[in-house]
Amino acid sequence: MKAVNLLMIVAIIAMTLAVVNLIVHFEDIKSLTGFATDTGTANLTIISQASVSFITNNINWGTGVVSEAYAVALINSENTVTNGNWTQVNQALVLQNDGNSNVSVTLNTSEAASFIGGTGSTYELKVSDNETNSCDTEHNKMTAYTNTTAAQQDACTNLSYYDALDTIKINVQLRIPEDATPGAKGAVITATATPL
């Protein structure tokens, strides 16, 4: 009985902290304005907001080497590791439009030579729906794995803010040659969202 009471107290403290945390973050919503005229009417203005976030924001294949008998290893975020012993990863980056404006999305990252190095390395990105038709074939500019160029590249030219189709997947594929310099290799992918 005493243990249950103690547990109840801890639970209430946790709940209180969580609710306070929630209130602090609701303060960030400043999109409601209004005024009243002499005749008692009120107008409501909702400011358009552009907002995107990476729901899944990193991919980590861990440590590995190109297998001895092979010149190149291939790894991607769709559960493929060929000719190497890195950890298989079956999770793409997921980008969400959580504003109230449709946006065009471009991706910018480093080239293969500066990310991986070696002879014949490649660093490619592919965009696909995370929800049905979130980026249809008319607007998806990376339907197949596309080499990165260190410049902004069109990814999805119309990502909706409607809940049912506001997320896209970005998969990453790397070709790692045996002469790539050993060491931890990191890259940063920047998604740029511009309202339509």
Add this chain to the structure above:
Amino acid sequence: MEKRLIKFIFVLAIFIFLINICSALRVGPAKVEYNFAPGFETSVTYYVSHNNPDTEFELYVAGDLSDYVKLDKDKLVGGGSFIAAVNLPLFIEKPGKHRILIGVREKISEKDLEVSTAMVRTTVTIQAVIDVYVAYPGKYLEISLSSNNANVGEPVNFELGIISQGKEDVNVTPQIDIISDDKTIETLYFMQREIKSQEQIKLKKSLDTADYNPGTYNALAIVDYGKIAKAESVFKIGELIIHLVNYTRQIIIGDVQKLNLEIESGWNDKVDGVYAEVFILNGSTTLISFETSSTSLEPWEKKTIAGFFDTSNFTKGFYNANITFIYYGKDIGKSSSELVKIEFVEEKNNFQMILFIAIGAVLLLVILGIIIKKYFLGKRHRLVYTKKVREPLRGPKVRSSGAK
């Protein structure tokens, strides 16, 4: 009861904390629009929010007319606001839309960059937009047309957007042609109206589809202002029906096999409880019947359903299959049937295949052997024989035994 309550509170607390884990960069207003006037000045206050109070953001201006915009800050930490002061020149030569980008770029902290780890990380950048419209000389209109899909008897609503981007006002009588099979079958007319320079309007019109057949139609908006502006939109008129798009055309005889049916909804609403009854016939006799799995279809959606059946009593050949789809839309039940042909084939016997390959290989080796023996070895034998014949015969040695 108390324990359950405690568990619930913990789960709820954890859930509320988890809301923070996914952090988003938010910038508003996302888009503002102005019509150009010589020396136009304005300022726009932008609000930036982010969950992480330590995240640093770079602020920048890019795009057309960026030289005429100044920001009162070049960075923010954790969020906040900044002002973009716009001071346009007296004259802009190029007419049309000029887009200014106000960028907020998330920076990865130096601390995080120091961590040497093999991973792909992400950042986001938001580019809010300021569009400045410079009027074209004379009259110039840009138009857009949107429509919705509907079912037979339901209205199709059109929205025609008109932007007058010329310096002169225009008088127009817009119309929308409804086109099917390259023929105009109906025209919707709007009232004549004046559109002032740099004015934007949206006009609405509905199409009664009671007398329309299901299918895909084109809508072409035409606005004549001295020049012709056109815009197109495609819309579908649906009916409660399921179409068979594709199916398994060849089945291997032996045990239980699968029949796939790819189906497509021809309706503009959700269709529930879609499944098929399949009757495979031999002449007029039903050899076997079975039902497929059931599914629902969103408007115009394609999906595959499957059924399984025992093929052990079949012999190879072509059989008719009567496929009846049963489905429900808005509580109305319907069915539709199609007759298709399915080929039943015998399973390729692996042992037979290997035997044929082995026999073939042996035959090939025998033939090769014969050729080698006849051509190559036979030649060598003739050479050796010839060589032996040409050598002088050596007779036995004769010794003299005579006296002196």
